[in-house]
Amino acid sequence: MRIEPFSLERWMTTWETEVQYDLAESGIQPISVNELGRLTGEQDRIASLLDEPLLYSEATGTIELRNLIAGLYSNTGPENVLVTTGAIEANFLLFNNLLVQGDEVVVVDPCYQQLASVPKALGCEVKHWTLRADNEFRYDLDELQQLVSPRTRMIVVNSPHNPTGSILSQDEMNRVYEIAESVGAWVMSDEAYRWLTLPGQPESAKPARELGESGLSVSTLSKPFGLPGLRLGWLVGPEDVVRQCWWFRDYVSLSPGYLNDRLAQIVLRNRESLMDRTRQIASGNLELVEQWIREREGLIDWVRPRGGLLGLLSYRMDVPSSELADSLARDASVMLAPGSAFGNEHHLRIGFGANPEKFREGLEVAGQYIERVASERGVR
Secondary structure, X not given: OOOOOOHHHHHHHHHOOOOOEEOOOOOXXXXXXXXXXXXXXXXXXXHHHOOOOOOOOOOOOOHHHHHHHHOOOOOOOHHHEEEEOHHHHHHXXXXXXXXXXXXXXXXXXXXXXXXXXXXXXXXXXXXXXXXXXXXXXXXXXXXXXXXXXXXXXXXXXXXXXXXXXXXXXXXXXXXXHHHHHHOOOEEEEEOOOOOOEOOOOOOOOOOHHHHOOOEEEEEEOHHHHOOHHHOOEEEEOOHHHXXXXXXXXXXXXXXXXXXXXXXXXXXXXXXXXXXXXXXXXXHHHHHHHHHHHHOOOOOEEEOOOOEOOEEEEEEOOOOOHHHHHHHHHHHHOEEOEEHHHHOOOOEEEEXXXXXXXXXXXXXXXXXXXXXXXXXXXXXX
């Protein structure tokens, strides 16, 4: 497979260890293993793991973990679950096992680049289902209907959405599934931000897995629980699809990490207590962003996210987003991801899951820097 460079990840890698304020991070503020123990009351179980030998773990994930994951979905058993190295491996496995050269794939746009680049590298024709700012980044189901054809093999959705924070309602998700079924396509749903509803907003649709056998759900511990370092995700789907992905994974990462699997069990047994922390941080930081934008009316704006931890800031300066993002990181030590990495020029992606105090400081530094650039370069 020949694949194009991953623009966002290359940019993130350039700056994420260099800056003081990372406002581009896509997940909630990470926690330590000790903090995981305190938040869940499972200090003794975590301590006991230090005495266990670091064996290879079961290739599909332990039955204990797969049972816990299966319990997050209706009509699902452990045979429908494959534990993976993050959601990114789950997506990769599904694409490689369900798509062949010449298939059509409809992908929501903008998107996390992997969701379009991997099908493209496999020789698929990728059609973009575009969310537009002038429509408040809402999903246009009529446009989706026009995009699909008898050659459509998969529709790829993401709700809550990276990078806009848009969501699919249950009625909208039902229609996505109906459209897919009408042409014999899969619905692959990247649900990395599941459970992350925002104050005053409706809940996102239930997982694609719960809509029927053509629904495939992918999720992760990274974004909602602040545990990206565990590198643990999963895919949920029909047993034969899970088996195919498992066999393919033998050539890639073989199995989850032993400790990762055991710690993930602790996380999912105590999901609600961890999500309380996540929602508190996200809602408080969201208010900070809203106030920060109001103070810069006419210079910065956004479509308020309806779910997740991300939003796209628009700015009224004739400065390319890659240039502005690089200069912010280099000169102000603040990361805001360039909109060009998502095909949205004159935008910056912001994540509002960071430590609240650092987030407040970073916003202030970023605001002052952007105001200075605007005074030098002018406002459109």
